[in-house]
Amino acid sequence: MNQDLITVRNLNKVYTTREGERIHAVKDVSFSIREGEFVAMVGPSGCGKTTILKMLGGLVRKTSGDALLNGTPVEGPRRDVGIVMQSPVLLPWRTVIDNALLPIEVRRLKKREYCDKARELIKLVGLEGFESKYPFELSGGMQQRNALVRALILDPTLLLMDEPFGALDAMTRELMNQELLRIWDEKRKTVFFITHSIPEAVFLADRVLVMSPRPGQIIDDIEIRLPRPRDRDTMSLPEFGRLTKAIRDLFGGGQANL
Numbered sequence: 001m002n003q004d005l006i007t008v009r010n011l012n013k014v015y016t017t018r019e020g021e022r023i024h025a026v027k028d029v030s031f032s033i034r035e036g037e038f039v040a041m042v043g044p045s046g047c048g049k050t051t052i053l054k055m056l057g058g059l060v061r062k063t064s065g066d067a068l069l070n071g072t073p074v075e076g077p078r079r080d081v082g083i084v085m086q087s088p089v090l091l092p093w094r095t096v097i098d099n100a101l102l103p104i105e106v107r108r109l110k111k112r113e114y115c116d117k118a119r120e121l122i123k124l125v126g127l128e129g130f131e132s133k134y135p136f137e138l139s140g141g142m143q144q145r146n147a148l149v150r151a152l153i154l155d156p157t158l159l160l161m162d163e164p165f166g167a168l169d170a171m172t173r174e175l176m177n178q179e180l181l182r183i184w185d186e187k188r189k190t191v192f193f194i195t196h197s198i199p200e201a202v203f204l205a206d207r208v209l210v211m212s213p214r215p216g217q218i219i220d221d222i223e224i225r226l227p228r229p230r231d232r233d234t235m236s237l238p239e240f241g242r243l244t245k246a247i248r249d250l251f252g253g254g255q256a257n258l
Contacts, residue, residue, distance in 0.1 A: 005190045006033035011065035025051050027215035040193045040201035043211025049194045082151030086163040088143040090135040097131040100149040121149040141172045162194045202243045
């Protein structure tokens with residue numbers, strides 16, 4: 001069994017508003033993610049999912065507790081963590097390949113040493129032939145593929161994804177889910193994936209962490225034993241339906257037999 005890459009222990013985040021009110025966004029959250037594992041997190045809006053992801057990415061400071069990557073505390077942004085947000089946030093004046101290479105320039109690395117890798121990743125995500133296109137010339141799904149290349153260019157140990165396909169139409173979202181699993185199967189990155197979609201979480205993940213309303217706490221950690229590789233037929237399996245219903249029942253106040 002692979003060792004734990006991520007260890008989160010009693011993680012808390014408290015925000016203070018301008019009026020001085022303290023808001024407990026994340027309360028005593030603990031979980032681990034093994035190397036190469038795909039873990040999804042679901043929960044109601046405002047439960048702290050994105051806050052947890054940003055703490056793991058070093059974008060938001062914790063109030064208390066521990067967030068460790070390979071045994072090292074996460075204290076700020078790290079080269080070994082790639083992040084894909086709901087909006088691709090591509091620079092409109094840069095082409096596909098130039099957007100992909102942006103982290104290289106920001107870190108003042110030698111750009112020419114990463115050009116071949118950028119082209120390999122562009123091919124991997126299905127954007128070959130679009131290297132010189134600008135964001136306005138790409139569909140929403142293609143823009144997110146470009147964002148994924150940018151997140152992978154430094155070969156991160158951990159890939160954090162916050163509702164990356166939430167703004168896409170249903171058909172494109174389904175296609176992107178299948179593409180993500182194809183890429184994950186090839187690269188075997190450790191993935192922490194935030195989503196509001198229970199079926200999406202069950203389709204993608206090895207485990208689904210279920211969050212309570214704010215202050216966000218983990219109320220269940222559900223192992224997904226659906227066979228891999230997964231495709232559209234996976235969503236027709238009785239076990240897929242059972243798992244999605246069980247998670248919905250947690251939000252509806254029902255007792256799920258997991």
